[in-house]
Each structure stands twice: as structure tokens, then as C-alpha cells.
Amino acid sequence: MNIENTKAQMRKGILELCILSILEKNEAYPSDILNELKASKLIVVEGTLYPLLTRLKNDGLLTYRWEESNSGPPRKYFQLTELGKSFSLELDSSWKELQNAVQKIRSKK
Amino acid sequence: MNKTVTINISSIIFNIDEGAFNKLQDYLHSIKLKFGSTKGGEEILIDIESRIAEIFHEKVNDRKQVISQFDVDEVIAIMGQPEQFEDSETESYSSEKAYEEEAYSEQTKRGPKRFFRDPDSKVLGGVSSGTAHYFGVDPIIVRLLFIAIVFFGGSGVIIYLILWAITPEAKTTSDKLQMKGQKIDIDSIRQSVGEEAEHLKKKFSHLGEKADQFGRDVDSGKIKGFFGTLFNFIFSIVKLVLTFIGKFFGIILIILGGLFLISLVASLFGLGNMNGMSHIGWNYNSFSIKEMYDILFLTSYQRIAITIGLGLAAGIPILAMLYAGLKILFNIQSLPRSIGGGVTLAWFAGIVLLIVTGLQIGNEFSKEDKVISSFSLAPTVADTIYLSANDSHFPIDAVPYDDNDDFFVLKSYEDKLYLTAVELDITENNTDSITIKIVQEAHGATYKGAIERAENIEYSYSITDNSIKFDPYFILRKKDLFRKQSVKIIVSIPIGKTIYLDKTSGWLIYDIKNTTSTRDKYMLSNYWTMTENGLECLHLDMTKDGIRSRKKDRRERQSRNPVVPKYKIKTKVVAPIIDTNATAALLSRQLTHKYPVFPSPFNVFG
Known part of the structure; x- marks a missing residue:
């Protein structure tokens, strides 16, 4: 059993929730999202984010618009769709359920 | 470095x-x-x-x-x-x-976007909002469009109901996602076009490599693989083109189907008139399909049978067309087999209904009979008579002047029908007087019925001095129905007598034989004399109308046959038939008409 692998698995599950939560506050472009995720040590390599964003967008949870940037290439600003918002709410409630579940199991120790 | x-x-x-x-x-x-x-x-x-x-x-x-x-x-x-x-x-x-x-x-098989009814924002069945999602427009636009085409013979309602019946409702989240699909904006279009171009570019470069290899592989028997790739490549291009043509075809199917549906609904329920049919002989504006039904069908059963039969026989293919178009464009689900079978059966039933009723009505035309009346002018009447058409009594002044004889004009006025199925022919008469024969014809299921109808035809003409005015139309009672009634006039003239065909007589004359094979319309405004060879233009009308008519005839003959036929120059004028005194008298009478005498009009221009 590789401890790193297990940690990664745990992060994976909540990564989507975190991205949706970040975007719930404000629209953002990948580097913004990365900064927040990195600050909370939720992400190890940046490459993880891009497939995830593309998939969420293709599933209709996100849309984006282009914005020109003074420094560097044009940026894709992502925002939640209506579907994304309801999806985020559902994930949120299931996250709370998980939290309760973990706490319950631990408190029985 | x-x-x-x-x-x-x-x-x-x-x-x-x-x-x-x-x-x-x-x-x-x-x-x-x-x-x-x-x-x-x-x-x-x-x-x-x-x-x-x-x-x-x-x-x-x-x-x-x-x-x-x-x-x-x-x-x-x-x-x-x-x-x-x-x-x-x-x-x-x-x-x-x-x-x-x-x-x-x-998902790729089914395409990125599918046509669903949207249960979340529906007014009736969610068809409009589903359509709106599919095209990425506001539902209100689609709803307004549906309402707008309701006014075209109610076809909007029918299209809506069909869409409602054949489109699935978006029930699951994945359905809803497919329904909304990717938003169509510049980015997504650019992206998909870019991907496609990249894909093609790869294919081409791949092909280029293959082509390079081809030279080296000729001996080693790897050609098969190259041709396989080439075939695949061509196949994928053909598939792309076919898909495009298919979608285009779908749009055309929907447009045509919609138009046909509108016109079918309009004609079945008698909303339109026969405007569009004026070219095939029915007169302008005033004749509706309802009126045509009135004069064609004996019983209301026949009328209903024809309506239902037409509705099924023409309506089902139209609906099938619309359905095929929608299927191509929106990828909707197929109808269950049982419905297809039922629809085919209904179509056959419609055809049978049409045939049976058609035969019934055809039977109404099966027997033909005629009534003949004739009138002889006194032999002493002048040698030249003037034929013209009298259209002054026509009830509605929209009668067009048309020298096209093939069609007839029909007009309905109060309880009468006016038909221009009048034909006039000129033949030789063995007696020495001019005879006018009127043949009234009609059809019916029995000879009795046919002859009654023929007798009921009202036709009139008037003779004053040496001019005869024929009505270009005859009158029917509407309750006699239209049973191919017609009037034929035969004017028989003895040899030596001349007829002037006034330009209005274009309404009447039909295929009159003459020695120069001049067409009916160019016979107008000319003098035609009966000779022993047949009708011949022996002296010319030198008024504008006469000259124009002959010039037109000459031009048409030239365009039909560049080698202008040489007409035989006739030196003798009607001489052999009468004794010298009579000839002198004839010539002197002709002189009193002040018309110059020419042997034949056509070599004047030849």
C-alpha cells in the first residue's frame, strides 16, 4: 500500500468540489484556481487541473469566455452554469454527510 | 555557445x-x-x-x-x-x-446534441423550448414562430403535435445535458473547425508519408495497405460530404413538406381559390375549390370521400416527408413499426377511396350525346360575311383575350356557369347557301341525362345583314353540374363565298383547314374564300391588323423552317366553277369591296 497513492485518491474526490466552490465565489482563470488550490495544498502538479476543467466544461457544469491578457496568452475565464451551481450544491451536501460520517465513526473509538 | x-x-x-x-x-x-x-x-x-x-x-x-x-x-x-x-x-x-x-x-454515436422536449420550461409539451435549446435561441422566438405558422392553414398546430408525439422528453440529467449541448458561439465553432482542420491535416500528411513509402514499397507487395489507407481517406471525405448533403436535404424536405401541408390543408378545406390554376384553363380569381366541388360532385358523400381520400393519399406522404426531414436534422427516435404499418394501411385506404369515388364520377362522364340545330342564310346574302365573337354579355368583365384555343375558361355567377368551350369550324357546303350548324354536346351517366344536359345549354348568336356574331361562351345551370358540356359551330359556305375572320373570332375558331396550312391565329383579320381546293386567302386585308397577322405568320414559318416554302402562284381566281357572266359579276362585286385582288398573299412577302 502506497501512502502517497491513498492521499492522492482522497484529494481527487474533493478536487471537483473545491474547483466548483472557488468558481462559485467568482469567475476565474486556471492560474487563479491553481493559486488557491496550491495555497491549500490540495494540488501537487498543475497539470491535474486542465483535464478536470475540460471535463467539467464538457459536462455542462462550466462555461468560459476569452479575455486578452497584458502579460501572456489570452485567458480562459471559467464560470459556473446553472447546472454547475446545482451540482456544486449537491456535492456540498454529500461532503457534509461524509464529514459527519467520519466524525461519527471516529467518536465511537 | x-x-x-x-x-x-x-x-x-x-x-x-x-x-x-x-x-x-x-x-x-x-x-x-x-x-x-x-x-x-x-x-x-x-x-x-x-x-x-x-x-x-x-x-x-x-x-x-x-x-x-x-x-x-x-x-x-x-x-x-x-x-x-x-x-x-x-x-x-x-x-x-x-x-x-x-x-x-x-455519445459520439448519437452526436453531441439531441432534440428533446424540455419539461422544465414548458408551456404545452416543451416542444418549443426543446427546439430553442437545439438551435440555441430564446424559446419565445420559437413559440412566436409556431403561432405564426398556425395562420398558414393551421399547419403550425399539426407540426407541433407531430413533434410532441415523436420527440422524447428529457428525463435524466444526461438527457438534459445532451439537449442543451455545447453553447454555439464563435469559440466553439472556431474550436470544432480547428479540430476538424487539424484532423484533415494529419490525414493528409499521413497520406504524404504513405505516398513516399509507396515508391519504395512497389516491389515489396505493400501496395495493398496503401490503397487501403487511400480508400479509407476517400471514404471519410465522402462520408463528410454526404453528411452535409444529408442535412441540407433534411432542411429541404422540411420546407417542402411544410409548403405542401399548407396547400393541402388550404385546398381540402376550401380556403384557397383556383388562382394558381388559371394557367390550366380556369378563370381568374372568382373560382374556388369549393365551387369546383359543387359542380363536379353529385352527392355530399362523394365530396366527403374525395376530401378524406385526398387527405390520406396526399397528406401521409407529406407528413412522412416532414418526419424524414426532422429525423435527418434532429436525430429523433424512430417511430415504432406498428405505427408505420398503420400509416401505410391508411394511405392505401385513401388511395382506394380516391379510386372508387373517381370511378363513380368518371361514370358520370361515360355517356355522350348531342343536340344539333341548324340555320341557313338566304342564298341572296352578300358573298362576303363577317365572323366575330360577341363577349358583351359576359357577366364579369375579367374575360381575357387569349387566342390560345387549347383551354377554356369557366366562370361561376349566381346560379349559372359560363364556359368558353365553344369551337367554330368552316367547311364547304354543296348547296348554294351558307349554313350554320350548332352542335351542343354533354356527358352523363345515361344517354337520357346527357341529352337533357345538352338541351339545357344556352347558346346564342346574332345575324345582322352579312355579319354573324357568335357568343364565345355558353351558359349552364349550376344544378346540371359540369359534365363536359361543349358547343361546336360549323359554318358551311359554298364555293365562291368569302369569310372575313374578325380578330375577336380567335375565341371561336379551332383548327380550320385551309390550303396554305395557316394557323388559326394567323387566319384572323384576313379574307378566306372557299375554293374547290378548300379555304384560301384570295384577297388581302390591307388594314394594319391584316398586315400584322400575315407578317407574324411568315416570321413563325421562317423560324420553324428556315427554308421558306415557295407558294404556287395562282393565276386563275375561282374561274372554273361558274360561267363567265358569274365570274364577271364576282369580280365586279370584289371591286365594289375596294380590295385589291392578289393570287396568293404569301408570295407577296416571299
């Missing part, structure tokens, strides 16, 4: 070490290997490249202009190796992955 390479990432130009370049290329290639085949792989790659460009952009400044191997290492560390990417979807849970792939391939 290091060699540098100029590269372009996300439209930004960087100078990069050759070693660093190779490393970067390997890295991007490894990402491509991982995502290239998955859905949105191109996009992931573009996004990652864009991020790399951003990081590089922060690295370079006036003093540091070249991206080094160290910078690339740093970028790779930040971005991570593809196997480090933590994405639950691309992780190697074999069962989950298989499931994903299955779902993905199913």
Missing part, C-alpha cells in the same frame, strides 16, 4: 535552447499520448500549452531572452508528469474506465 530555436506557444514567440526545446517537445508529446485520444484531449493540450506560455512569459525579460533547459525543467515540475495528474476520471480503475469509454462512444 548554444543554438536557439524560435517556437510559438499559444501565439507567443519564444526563443528556446535546442536542448530545452527537445525536452519540452518530449514532455508535450507525453501529455498528448495520455490525452490525445480522450474527449477534449486537444483542448486539454491547448490549455496546458497556454499555461506553459504564461510561465515562460514571466521568465523572460530584457536581459534574459532565451528559455533555458532549467526553465523547462521547472515548468515540468510545476505542471507535473502526465502520470502524476490526479484526475479521478482518467485514473486506471479498469471497470470505471471501461464504463466511461462506453458512455463516451455511445
Whole structure:
């Protein structure tokens, strides 16, 4: 059993929730999202984010618009769709359920 | 000293070490290997490249202009190796992955966007909002369109109901996602066009490589593989073109189907009139389909049977057309087989109904009979008589002057019908007087009925001195129905007598035989004398109308046959039939008409 692998698995599950939560506050472009995720040590390599964003967008949870940037290439600003918002709410409630579940199991120790 | 390479990432130009370049290329290639085949792989790659460009952009400044191997290492560390990417979807849970792939391939099979009814924002059945989702427009526009086409014979209602019946409702989340699909904007279009172009480019370069190899492979028997690739390539292009043509065809089917449906509904329920049919002989404006039904059908049963029969026999193919068009465009589900069978049966029933009723009505035309009345003018009447048509009593003044004899005009007025099925012929008479024979014809289921109808035809003409005015029409009672009634006039004239055909007589004359084979319309405004050879134009009308008529005839003959036939010059005028005194008398009478005598009009121009 590789401890790193297990940690990664745990992060994976909540990564989507975190991205949706970040975007719930404000629209953002990948580097913004990365900064927040990195600050909370939720992400190890940046490459993880891009497939995830593309998939969420293709599933209709996100849309984006282009914005020109003074420094560097044009940026894709992502925002939640209506579907994304309801999806985020559902994930949120299931996250709370998980939290309760973990706490319950631990408190029985 | 290091060699540098100029590269372009996300439209930004960087100078990069050759070693660093190779490393970067390997890295991007490894990402491509991982995502290239998955859905949105191109996009992931573009996004990652864009991020790399951003990081590089922060690295370079006036003093540091070249991206080094160290910078690339740093970028790779930040971005991570593809196997480090933590994405639950691309992780190697074999069962989950298989499931994903299955779902993905199913989705590509069904296309990215499907036509669903939207239960969340429906007014009636959610058809409008579903359509709106499909085309990415506001539902209110679609609803207004539906309401607008309701006014075209109610076809909007029918189209709506059909769509309601054949379109599935979006029930699950995935249905709803498919219903909404990707938003159609410049970005998504550019993206999909770009992907397609890239795809084609790859195919072409692949083909180029293959072509290179082809030269080397000729001997080694690998040609088959090359042709296989070539075939695949051509096949995929053909498929693309066919898909495009298919969609185009679908649109045309829908437009045509809609138009046909509108006209069918309009004609079945008698909303329209026969405006469009004026070219096939029915008169302008005033004649509706309802009126045509009135004069054609004996019983109301026949009328209902024809309406239902037409509705089924013509309506079902039209609906099938609309359905096929919608199926091509919107990828809607097929109807169950039982419905198809029922519809086909209904169509056959419609055809049978039409045939049976058609035979019944045809029977009404099966017997023909005629009533003949004749009138002789006194032999003492002048040698030249003038024929013209009298149209002054026509009830509605919209009678067009048309010298096209093939069609007749029908007009309905109060309880009467006015028909211009009047034909006039000129023949030779063995007696010495001019005879007018009127033949009234009609059809019916029995001879008795036919003859009654023929007797009921009201036809009149008037004779004053040496001019005869024929009505260009006859009158029927509406309750006699239209049973192919017609009037034939035969004017028989003895040899030596002359007839002047007034230009209004174009309404009447039909295929009159003459020695110069002049067509009916060019016989007008000319003097025609009965000779022993038949009707001949022996002296010319030198008024404008006469000259114009002959010139037109000559021009038409020339265009039909560039070699103008030489007419025989006749030196003798009607001499052999009467004694010399009579000839002298004839000539003197002709002189009193003040018309110059020519042997034949046509060699004047020849």
C-alpha cells in the first residue's frame, strides 16, 4: 500500500468540489484556481487541473469566455452554469454527510 | 555557445535552447499520448500549452531572452508528469474506465446534441423550448414562430403535435445535458473547425508519408495497405460530404413538406381559390375549390370521400416527408413499426377511396350525346360575311383575350356557369347557301341525362345583314353540374363565298383547314374564300391588323423552317366553277369591296 497513492485518491474526490466552490465565489482563470488550490495544498502538479476543467466544461457544469491578457496568452475565464451551481450544491451536501460520517465513526473509538 | 530555436506557444514567440526545446517537445508529446485520444484531449493540450506560455512569459525579460533547459525543467515540475495528474476520471480503475469509454462512444454515436422536449420550461409539451435549446435561441422566438405558422392553414398546430408525439422528453440529467449541448458561439465553432482542420491535416500528411513509402514499397507487395489507407481517406471525405448533403436535404424536405401541408390543408378545406390554376384553363380569381366541388360532385358523400381520400393519399406522404426531414436534422427516435404499418394501411385506404369515388364520377362522364340545330342564310346574302365573337354579355368583365384555343375558361355567377368551350369550324357546303350548324354536346351517366344536359345549354348568336356574331361562351345551370358540356359551330359556305375572320373570332375558331396550312391565329383579320381546293386567302386585308397577322405568320414559318416554302402562284381566281357572266359579276362585286385582288398573299412577302 502506497501512502502517497491513498492521499492522492482522497484529494481527487474533493478536487471537483473545491474547483466548483472557488468558481462559485467568482469567475476565474486556471492560474487563479491553481493559486488557491496550491495555497491549500490540495494540488501537487498543475497539470491535474486542465483535464478536470475540460471535463467539467464538457459536462455542462462550466462555461468560459476569452479575455486578452497584458502579460501572456489570452485567458480562459471559467464560470459556473446553472447546472454547475446545482451540482456544486449537491456535492456540498454529500461532503457534509461524509464529514459527519467520519466524525461519527471516529467518536465511537 | 548554444543554438536557439524560435517556437510559438499559444501565439507567443519564444526563443528556446535546442536542448530545452527537445525536452519540452518530449514532455508535450507525453501529455498528448495520455490525452490525445480522450474527449477534449486537444483542448486539454491547448490549455496546458497556454499555461506553459504564461510561465515562460514571466521568465523572460530584457536581459534574459532565451528559455533555458532549467526553465523547462521547472515548468515540468510545476505542471507535473502526465502520470502524476490526479484526475479521478482518467485514473486506471479498469471497470470505471471501461464504463466511461462506453458512455463516451455511445455519445459520439448519437452526436453531441439531441432534440428533446424540455419539461422544465414548458408551456404545452416543451416542444418549443426543446427546439430553442437545439438551435440555441430564446424559446419565445420559437413559440412566436409556431403561432405564426398556425395562420398558414393551421399547419403550425399539426407540426407541433407531430413533434410532441415523436420527440422524447428529457428525463435524466444526461438527457438534459445532451439537449442543451455545447453553447454555439464563435469559440466553439472556431474550436470544432480547428479540430476538424487539424484532423484533415494529419490525414493528409499521413497520406504524404504513405505516398513516399509507396515508391519504395512497389516491389515489396505493400501496395495493398496503401490503397487501403487511400480508400479509407476517400471514404471519410465522402462520408463528410454526404453528411452535409444529408442535412441540407433534411432542411429541404422540411420546407417542402411544410409548403405542401399548407396547400393541402388550404385546398381540402376550401380556403384557397383556383388562382394558381388559371394557367390550366380556369378563370381568374372568382373560382374556388369549393365551387369546383359543387359542380363536379353529385352527392355530399362523394365530396366527403374525395376530401378524406385526398387527405390520406396526399397528406401521409407529406407528413412522412416532414418526419424524414426532422429525423435527418434532429436525430429523433424512430417511430415504432406498428405505427408505420398503420400509416401505410391508411394511405392505401385513401388511395382506394380516391379510386372508387373517381370511378363513380368518371361514370358520370361515360355517356355522350348531342343536340344539333341548324340555320341557313338566304342564298341572296352578300358573298362576303363577317365572323366575330360577341363577349358583351359576359357577366364579369375579367374575360381575357387569349387566342390560345387549347383551354377554356369557366366562370361561376349566381346560379349559372359560363364556359368558353365553344369551337367554330368552316367547311364547304354543296348547296348554294351558307349554313350554320350548332352542335351542343354533354356527358352523363345515361344517354337520357346527357341529352337533357345538352338541351339545357344556352347558346346564342346574332345575324345582322352579312355579319354573324357568335357568343364565345355558353351558359349552364349550376344544378346540371359540369359534365363536359361543349358547343361546336360549323359554318358551311359554298364555293365562291368569302369569310372575313374578325380578330375577336380567335375565341371561336379551332383548327380550320385551309390550303396554305395557316394557323388559326394567323387566319384572323384576313379574307378566306372557299375554293374547290378548300379555304384560301384570295384577297388581302390591307388594314394594319391584316398586315400584322400575315407578317407574324411568315416570321413563325421562317423560324420553324428556315427554308421558306415557295407558294404556287395562282393565276386563275375561282374561274372554273361558274360561267363567265358569274365570274364577271364576282369580280365586279370584289371591286365594289375596294380590295385589291392578289393570287396568293404569301408570295407577296416571299
